[in-house]
Amino acid sequence: MSDATTDTTLRAQGLHYQLGARTILEEVSFDVRPGDCIALLGANGAGKSTLLKILLGLLQPQAGQVRLNGRDLHEHSRQQVARQLAYVPQSHTPSFPFSVEQIVAQGRLPISGLGRAPSREDWQVVNQALADMQVEHLAGRVYTELSGGERQRVLIARALAQQTRLILLDEPITGLDYGHQLRLLKHLQHLAAQGYGILATTHRPEHALESANRALVLHQGRLLADGTPHEVVTAELIARLYQVEVRQIECSPYRFFVPSE
Numbered sequence: 001m002s003d004a005t006t007d008t009t010l011r012a013q014g015l016h017y018q019l020g021a022r023t024i025l026e027e028v029s030f031d032v033r034p035g036d037c038i039a040l041l042g043a044n045g046a047g048k049s050t051l052l053k054i055l056l057g058l059l060q061p062q063a064g065q066v067r068l069n070g071r072d073l074h075e076h077s078r079q080q081v082a083r084q085l086a087y088v089p090q091s092h093t094p095s096f097p098f099s100v101e102q103i104v105a106q107g108r109l110p111i112s113g114l115g116r117a118p119s120r121e122d123w124q125v126v127n128q129a130l131a132d133m134q135v136e137h138l139a140g141r142v143y144t145e146l147s148g149g150e151r152q153r154v155l156i157a158r159a160l161a162q163q164t165r166l167i168l169l170d171e172p173i174t175g176l177d178y179g180h181q182l183r184l185l186k187h188l189q190h191l192a193a194q195g196y197g198i199l200a201t202t203h204r205p206e207h208a209l210e211s212a213n214r215a216l217v218l219h220q221g222r223l224l225a226d227g228t229p230h231e232v233v234t235a236e237l238i239a240r241l242y243q244v245e246v247r248q249i250e251c252s253p254y255r256f257f258v259p260s261e
């Protein structure tokens with residue numbers, strides 16, 4: 001029986017991940033629900049990418065579990081997972097010189113199935129995703145010949161073409177110019193407002209404050225905070241995570257940080 005409260009929800013329960021003698025993640029629990037636009041903060045090496053890979057079923061935790069729509073992730077087939085959960089990696093190097101539209105059309109594979117040519121409807125979705133990420137003019141270009149920021153936008157378009165209700169993004173604004181950063185953050189907010197669940201890692205505390213409605217903080221493999229960005233993202237947090245002293249400036253509804261003298 002489907003439970004409405006668990007629909008399109010991703011749940012991490014007591015995740016523990018160990019590499020040899022090193023503990024990478026310890027007792028990490030949280031949900032990603034429809035309407036969430038979550039910024040996941042943490043210093044280099046805090047465990048953010050590892051956590052995303054566990055949420056996607058690419059790494060197996062030694063303890064705890066990931067539940068997707070109320071069922072253990074591993075009870076779903078890979079295709080079922082890909083129909084519900086899209087992932088935008090930090091970078092991607094295909095081994096074949098695919099065109100941009102071929103890369104974005106790969107987002108349709110979980111829906112259309114392997115070995116079947118994309119339908120007219122698939123191409124409509126692909127074209128919309130290209131337009132949403134403002135990369136239509138690159139459609140015929142070879143993906144590996146694009147700049148870093150252009151590639152990043154193509155990968156986000158591929159995730160949008162997958163039309164899943166949950167999207168995980170690993171540092172999506174890194175490499176984007178200022179305008180594309182702001183447009184992408186707005187687009188993610190817009191998707192969350194439509195009922196999508198979004199989780200994006202970031203190294204910019206302002207990203208959490210400006211565009212997320214929830215902030216998760218990983219610190220040395222543990223979940224240090226889970227709350228509204230204004231509750232969580234403070235000068236104290238920045239000092240603790242990044243070992244830098246900053247001054248917090250309130251300019252409602254905005255908050256800025258500037259280096260302390």
Ligand SMILES: Nc1ncnc2c1ncn2[C@@H]1O[C@H](COP(=O)(O)OP(=O)(O)OP(=O)(O)O)[C@@H](O)[C@H]1O
Pocket residue numbers: 019024042043044045046047048049050051
């Ligand atoms: N395959 C691996 N072998 C050994 N150590 C690893 C491996 N993958 C990750 N680690 C270690 O696990 C820790 C967490 O790495 P992870 O990439 O998850 O951090 P992160 O928060 O995403 O960092 P960043 O912000 O730098 O991308 C790091 O100390 C990293 O060195």
